[in-house]
Amino acid sequence: MALIIQKYGGTSLGDAGKIKKVAHRIRDTYLDGNNVVVVVSAMGGDTDRLLDLARDITDQPDEREQDVLVATGEQVSISLLAMALKSLGINAISFLAQQVMIQTDNAFGKARILKIDSDKILKALKERMVPVIAGFQGIDEMGNITTLGRGGSDTSAVAIAAALKADICEIYTDVEGVFTTDPNVCSEARKLDKISYDEMLEMASLGAKVLQIRSVQFAKKYQVPILVRSSFQDTKGTLVTMEDKDMESVIVSGITYDKDEAKITVTKVPDRPGIASKLFTPISEANIVVDMIIQNVGTDGLTDLTFTVSEADFEKALELVRDTAREIDAQEVLADPNIAKVSIVGMGMRSHSGIASTMFTVLAREGINIAMISTSEIKISCVIESKYTELAVRILHDAFGLGENKEA
Amino acid sequence: MALIIQKYGGTSLGDAGKIKKVAHRIRDTYLDGNNVVVVVSAMGGDTDRLLDLARDITDQPDEREQDVLVATGEQVSISLLAMALKSLGINAISFLAQQVMIQTDNAFGKARILKIDSDKILKALKERMVPVIAGFQGIDEMGNITTLGRGGSDTSAVAIAAALKADICEIYTDVEGVFTTDPNVCSEARKLDKISYDEMLEMASLGAKVLQIRSVQFAKKYQVPILVRSSFQDTKGTLVTMEDKDMESVIVSGITYDKDEAKITVTKVPDRPGIASKLFTPISEANIVVDMIIQNVGTDGLTDLTFTVSEADFEKALELVRDTAREIDAQEVLADPNIAKVSIVGMGMRSHSGIASTMFTVLAREGINIAMISTSEIKISCVIESKYTELAVRILHDAFGLGENKEA
Numbered sequence: 001m002a003l004i005i006q007k008y009g010g011t012s013l014g015d016a017g018k019i020k021k022v023a024h025r026i027r028d029t030y031l032d033g034n035n036v037v038v039v040v041s042a043m044g045g046d047t048d049r050l051l052d053l054a055r056d057i058t059d060q061p062d063e064r065e066q067d068v069l070v071a072t073g074e075q076v077s078i079s080l081l082a083m084a085l086k087s088l089g090i091n092a093i094s095f096l097a098q099q100v101m102i103q104t105d106n107a108f109g110k111a112r113i114l115k116i117d118s119d120k121i122l123k124a125l126k127e128r129m130v131p132v133i134a135g136f137q138g139i140d141e142m143g144n145i146t147t148l149g150r151g152g153s154d155t156s157a158v159a160i161a162a163a164l165k166a167d168i169c170e171i172y173t174d175v176e177g178v179f180t181t182d183p184n185v186c187s188e189a190r191k192l193d194k195i196s197y198d199e200m201l202e203m204a205s206l207g208a209k210v211l212q213i214r215s216v217q218f219a220k221k222y223q224v225p226i227l228v229r230s231s232f233q234d235t236k237g238t239l240v241t242m243e244d245k246d247m248e249s250v251i252v253s254g255i256t257y258d259k260d261e262a263k264i265t266v267t268k269v270p271d272r273p274g275i276a277s278k279l280f281t282p283i284s285e286a287n288i289v290v291d292m293i294i295q296n297v298g299t300d301g302l303t304d305l306t307f308t309v310s311e312a313d314f315e316k317a318l319e320l321v322r323d324t325a326r327e328i329d330a331q332e333v334l335a336d337p338n339i340a341k342v343s344i345v346g347m348g349m350r351s352h353s354g355i356a357s358t359m360f361t362v363l364a365r366e367g368i369n370i371a372m373i374s375t376s377e378i379k380i381s382c383v384i385e386s387k388y389t390e391l392a393v394r395i396l397h398d399a400f401g402l403g404e405n406k407e408a
Numbered sequence: 409m410a411l412i413i414q415k416y417g418g419t420s421l422g423d424a425g426k427i428k429k430v431a432h433r434i435r436d437t438y439l440d441g442n443n444v445v446v447v448v449s450a451m452g453g454d455t456d457r458l459l460d461l462a463r464d465i466t467d468q469p470d471e472r473e474q475d476v477l478v479a480t481g482e483q484v485s486i487s488l489l490a491m492a493l494k495s496l497g498i499n500a501i502s503f504l505a506q507q508v509m510i511q512t513d514n515a516f517g518k519a520r521i522l523k524i525d526s527d528k529i530l531k532a533l534k535e536r537m538v539p540v541i542a543g544f545q546g547i548d549e550m551g552n553i554t555t556l557g558r559g560g561s562d563t564s565a566v567a568i569a570a571a572l573k574a575d576i577c578e579i580y581t582d583v584e585g586v587f588t589t590d591p592n593v594c595s596e597a598r599k600l601d602k603i604s605y606d607e608m609l610e611m612a613s614l615g616a617k618v619l620q621i622r623s624v625q626f627a628k629k630y631q632v633p634i635l636v637r638s639s640f641q642d643t644k645g646t647l648v649t650m651e652d653k654d655m656e657s658v659i660v661s662g663i664t665y666d667k668d669e670a671k672i673t674v675t676k677v678p679d680r681p682g683i684a685s686k687l688f689t690p691i692s693e694a695n696i697v698v699d700m701i702i703q704n705v706g707t708d709g710l711t712d713l714t715f716t717v718s719e720a721d722f723e724k725a726l727e728l729v730r731d732t733a734r735e736i737d738a739q740e741v742l743a744d745p746n747i748a749k750v751s752i753v754g755m756g757m758r759s760h761s762g763i764a765s766t767m768f769t770v771l772a773r774e775g776i777n778i779a780m781i782s783t784s785e786i787k788i789s790c791v792i793e794s795k796y797t798e799l800a801v802r803i804l805h806d807a808f809g810l811g812e813n814k815e816a
């Protein structure tokens with residue numbers, strides 16, 4: 001008998017029919033003799049409907065009140081799912097965040113979980129009940145309702161799994177698991193059986209949006225194994241877990257890409273202390289996140305500095321940089337929104353040499369020019385012209401043998 | 409400076425535009441220097457939408473979970489109204505029932521308020537904030553969400569007014585106040601400036617559905633003055649309050665009617681102890697509420713027994729009574745669904761004689777036959793043929809001079 005956390009997202013709970021299907025799956029797991037704790041998101045589309053209501057009232061909804069508003073989405077789904085389970089003869093009980101004391105800080109709309117009181121949940125489990133808990137929400141010290149931000153239910157589920165020392169946290173979603181790359185771009189893409197927390201973090205932050213990044217960080221910290229799987233199919237899914245010997249033998253686990261990037265270069269910047277700070281302070285003050293930053297070694301006391309931002313922030317960043325460039329007497333500001341970042345991710349890189357040069361060679365062979373390079377311990381990213389993105393993904397996927405050993 | 413409770417119902421909060429209008433009204437009251445506490449229902453139609461969701465899941469939704477579900481309706485309206493107030497520069501703050509400890513018993517769907525902790529509300533008022541509190545809901549001893557039943561927000565508002573010792577509890581609705589009778593039936597119907605709790609109780613239970621009965625009982629017990637008024641017009645409304653000298657001089661305050669009644673007569677019932685119990689026990693066990701019961705003095709040891717039930721329960725009640733009639737050897741069971749109850753209500757009846765005979769004379773003059781009569785201290789009800797209802801209301805309204813002294 002295992003203790004299993006099952007988290008169901010909005011698409012899995014889109015309507016009454018889907019909620020009943022989810023109830024059947026939970027019942028099956030429960031009748032196999034397991035203890036089951038369920039964590040749910042709002043029904044698909046409900047959070048957007050609620051945000052629209054707020055926007056009809058005011059352009060700038062109060063953050064505390066907006067959390068009170070959107071938290072109703074999960075409240076609706078826990079009650080409906082508990083009803084569905086009860087009608088199947090399963091003794092389910094819904095819990096709101098405040099009822100099981102999911103305590104967070106008071107950063108409305110992006111709160112962080114501080115503590116979970118597992119007593120009430122454990123008591124329900126002891127009576128062979130199935131607790132159905134509202135994800136995405138919490139309460140702060142003052143008893144105010146908070147929410148964790150988009151995708152926060154994943155983090156709720158992992159945090160509850162950690163608090164209860166669950167055997168596994170199953171995340172049910174509309175994809176079958178984590179793939180070696182985007183199947184829409186590369187038909188050879190293969191579902192991974194297993195991936196390490198660190199690889200998953202690089203994959204997720206690079207655009208393979210299966211799990212909320214924070215939930216993976218949480219899972220890594222508390223060593224909670226996560227199984228990502230489809231709620232519509234009965235396939236095995238991908239296990240996100242601690243790195244093991246198996247993983248070391250795989251050099252590259254996946255290829256990711258991000259087209260939502262734009263590049264800004266400032267040429268002939270006087271190469272003296274404080275220049276980078278002068279350039280980036282106004283940008284960070286405008287809440288613009290800078291992704292990659294490259295500075296070449298300068299000659300003649302001058303250097304070129306290139307960085308990338310998201311396309312949404314591009315115009316604003318460009319304006320700010322032009323102002324600073326005049327101030328610091330740089331030569332000119334070059335801008336290019338038509339770029340993409342392609343990355344290879346894998347634990348094996350740490351112990352294998354030549355991975356980077358393979359990547360560069362493969363891209364060069366197809367005439368794809370590399371504008372920027374950035375590396376971490378388990379990832380290499382190249383910025384290329386946007387139009388070559390899909391081609392680059394496919395040839396890298398092939399070069400690192402990710403399409404081989406296809407599963408059924 | 410007064411402490412004013414303002415309660416807004418679902419029709420007053422039907423959409424964003426109406427919510428903003430309500431916010432303006434609250435702001436005006438607040439800027440006049442008053443302390444204001446707001447209590448709200450769910451947005452019009454929202455509770456029905458939620459109940460439909462439950463019915464899509466199962467025919468018999470679990471009662472605890474249904475309360476979790478429908479309680480989201482008020483949570484949405486408190487957050488939206490608080491947002492609207494904040495955008496007008498008023499320091500509003502929403503509170504759920506559990507946040508201000510509106511404690512109830514655990515009768516899900518029809519819970520009763522036991523206690524309200526006024527500390528948090530008073531603290532907010534001290535800081536010149538406007539608390540916006542979810543009506544209709546509470547929490548039980550175990551921290552479960554409960555609801556008070558349809559119209560329960562009126563009771564929430566009055567209970568909060570009682571707990572805070574408010575100067576007045578204003579109930580905003582889609583009518584201008586309490587009328588001498590239904591304006592749709594009698595064009596001479598006049599809005600009352602004032603009415604006593606007892607009269608209001610008789611009016612409400614007899615069909616003039618302006619306030620939830622329980623809220624009036626609560627108001628009477630704790631002597632909370634209620635002002636019923638329109639949220640769409642700026643008219644004065646009707647004050648529901650303790651009886652005073654003024655009221656005594658008015659003999660009849662209003663005429664009410666109820667067409668949703670049906671009549672069952674059992675003839676030649678053996679007149680011996682235990683017979684009434686035999687007849688009515690199966691009916692009450694089937695959760696059917698019996699309204700009027702008339703038993704004539706018997707002759708020859710036999711008596712006729714007549715009673716009324718709502719039309720919805722008519723068939724079921726008839727079936728049960730036929731079974732019992734056979735058992736107790738009654739002669740026959742007569743049934744008539746085409747009846748209506750017309751009542752006159754007024755504090756003045758207690759000290760004036762001849763009111764009943766005036767009522768009977770007026771009805772007789774128009775050839776309206778009276779099938780049953782029932783009286784209380786401040787009310788006389790007659791059961792007549794349904795088709796005469798409107799005529800009876802109009803001639804009684806006229807006979808007791810209710811149309812006189814019209815207000816602007």
